[in-house]
Amino acid sequence: MSPELNGRRKPSKRTRPPAIEFAQATEPGSEHYYLKQAWGAYGAAYRSQLFEIGMFDESEAHDLPIPSPQIGDRLAAAFEEKHR
Known part of the structure; x- marks a missing residue:
């Protein structure tokens, strides 16, 4: 009897991709x-949430989100201070 999984053959250990060393x-x-992106996709994946909580603001100069003065700039400054 061949192993089946939802109508497909279950991959053997020889055909499974290698585990990711995260x-x-x-x-x-x-x-x-x-x-695929060198620094990940955090901003892209959570863009709407970061705008919603006030961390991001829109830029008048370009389409990229920028840190908001109320939260984003303060958070960036605190992070920089902590990691000097």
Whole structure:
């Protein structure tokens, strides 16, 4: 009897892709990337939520979100201070 999974053959261990080493695969510049974008897709994936909570603001100069003066700039300054 052949192994079946929703009408498809279950992949054998020989045909399964290798496991992802997550820490290595998420390191910026890694050859073994997990996300296609070098720094991930955090801003793209959570854009609407970051606008909603007031962390992002719209720019008059371009289409990229910028830190809001109320929250984003303060958070960036606190992060910079902590990691000097």
